[in-house]
Amino acid sequence: MNKKSVFNKTVLAASIAMLSACGGSSSQTSGSGTTVGVVTGFGSVYVNGVEYETDSASIDIDGLESIETSLGIGDVVILKGSVNADGVTGNATSISCTDELEGYVLDLSGLVDGVGTINIMGQSVTINIDTVFDSDTLASISELSVDDIVEVSGFADGIGSILATRIETKNDTDEDLDVELKGLISNLDTTALTFTIGDLTVDYSEALEVDAGLADGVLVEVKTQSAISGNITDGFLMSASKVEIEDDGDIDFDGDEGEDIEMQGMVSGITDTSFLFNGQLVEFDSLEIDDDFDMASLVDGMIITVEGHIAADGSFVVEEIEEDHDSDFEVEGFVTDKTDTTVTISQGDSTLTFTVNNDTRMIDEQDEGSSTPLHFFSLADVAIDEFVEIKYYVDETSEENIATELEREDAPSPEPVLN
Template sequence: MSKVVTLQKALKLAAAPLALGILSACGGGGGGGVGIADGGIRGTGSSVGPVSGFGSVFVNGVKFETDGQVVSDDGIEREDQLKEGMILRIDGEWRDDGRGDAESVEYDDTFRGPVSGLDASAVESVTFTIYGQTVVADKQTVLNGATLQSLANGQFVRVSAWRQPDGTYRASFIGVIPANEIPTGEDRVEIEGRIDQGSLDRENRAFTINGQKVTYSDLSFGEGLEEDDLADLLLVEVEGEEQPDGTLVAAELAEGDIRRYRRGSGDDIEFAGPVGESYNAANRTFRINGLQVTIDNNTEFDDGLVATDLQAGLLIQVEGEFQANGSVLAEEIEARDGNASVEGVIDVNTLNPSDQTFRVGGVLVQVTPLTTITDDETDQRLKLADLNGNYQLEVEGIEKQLSSGLVVLEAIKVERNEEDTTPVTEREFELEGMLTEIQGTVFTVLGVPVQTTIDTDFGDHSWDEIIEAHESDQPVLLEVEYNELKPGVYTAESIDWENDD
């Protein structure tokens, strides 16, 4: 019997939602796909989120026409210097066709400095610090000049990230700066964070951020900022230079990245980020990126989300309108956290430019304007057509089921690896997703039926345990290594149940 796994159950496994709604975005990199559900914002407003493509700039699924200029004090002045994953703020106007015209494009590093304290013990993420500030990179992070496996202590990086409820930062982008391009001077490095309670010492012009000592002078304060403001700032940004004793001397102090989300010339805003304070059912609000967001009976939830799923740390995208009190009334909320993946060579003759789809190991992958496509070796920006061939692909995304019953993996990130010369009949695939159906010895994950055999390795759990959990409506997240016995017929080499025991 086929079972639907609710998002609330899936979250117990620290997985993002199993989505059951109609796809809400059009094809990636410029057109096609299954169509936009509601067309998004109309009129003037602001959009804050990661770059997902170029040919102008794609942010939050919208293609913005720009003049090629970028407002930044981090050495990035032109659009061609931007990279996928960098978090931008765009102010502009949305047309009736859902596209936008950018009046301004702004970018600011969250961190800039050397990697230290690297911890790569987790399977799908790494953690490191930059001057005492903790950064987490996962499989959705876009890395330029490194991979999750090759990132190393001492590398000088720029990071674009969101602050999480626990004070760590989730990286949307990490770029390794080559040795000959590492900035020098008084604004060489950059960090942000909250000033440690009780650490502000006005007499000695110093404070600490998560233990990192910072000193400042009258010349450190950016436009509109004064020393009296330091005690009230939720986040402070420091650009400066490290001294031999480890102290950062601030060349400039400013409010942190929370300023990205301030009301602009228009009332509408569209932004992405992790939920900062969980949903409060009493007043129907939650907080994200420093903003209070209110939902009402007209708020549209995509991807199978419900209000109670809005728990701290969940990465989402919000479209709404500023209210008189500075809060945002949400018109639409959708998931941005991946909950499924597939790896392997693209299936022969399945790349469809008009629909912006392809298959890997039988899994139907949908590319949207939110999808970043990169080459793992060169960090080159790629288009869908660049995936055609015998390349190994790694796809992270959100599982969705159309009203027709068709299951797709809506790609958040696609990495193209080296070409694979393995014969088609010997190719292996790997996927991760929720178990949705069992028929005898055949199970279905990500819409792909896979046959178990007497040789299938079940790891720490038996097949009977998996069946029992599935029949009791327990969410079952599986990692499956499998191969194609013949066209469209797949057999499982190994099955690991990623339960939360």
């Protein structure tokens, strides 16, 4: 592809600041740069189709020094490093991760068969087939209840909508539990000491810490030590214990001239003349996209990956835009064959073969007998006759089944034989 456009630097800035960091193959050229995207595997760290070695990388989660095993599949990270000439391996120098929000589930009426929208802390969180769900107590996202506490990673527009790439349940005995969310202030009332983020009204009249300079449009993180009150009809209210301005309240990114940037993001708010990329306005007439990228193909909720570099004037020159692939199908079965890059499973009297690549989310949930799930899990760990669940799409050109997620599970119990 040869696609070029110029985004104002604030678009890049907003995208990185508003991404929940804590999903698309890469065509990033070799050299140092910044990558923002979803973690798909470990053993190194796989992000945006590249396997990054992490031996010399610093890792922080929520601003605190951490380790690689504290990251999870589906987390969105900001990774600095370099990509080798092969385009699929590289070296990370730093990885940072922070959740988009952590708090109470307030409404589940929009969730049907594990997909749809749920209200978490007054934010509309979209759950799709590709959302990774992790819980020590619940078997699936359909078992969530109102007032459960969850941590959400994903792509946000800053004004109340989030596409979740990972949801993890928490409990109120967790030492690191911190009920919080980030977003742009609206409807600020300096007399009543309230403002809104999404559908949540924040009352900061009794907050122990409040940064100076609050104003509509300012990016903040708010925390509470109390349960959220209200309901879906009348709205929800948070009594804030702390209001902190994030990133000086604006959405800047101090990229250096010539720095390569690659990021994933969510498309929304499409009109005849523009769309939003992670909540930031992109005008069609500012783009110089050639004919092999069809802007008419954009739909709300689509995830795209953009690549480019920082120009001398501070603008972000986009050299490529491509659509990331969502999962279209989901199957499960016993492994009958595999190679270094494919796995074949049984489907009744037939079999299906899937291509597994660096973009495939690799998840191990096998814990029967003496087994424990592997954090550093890859296709090499999958054995013949093991049971797996695979999400995939069919490549339009090659007609291959491309696995977007491979999850190894305990084999189902055989059905009882009736006499």
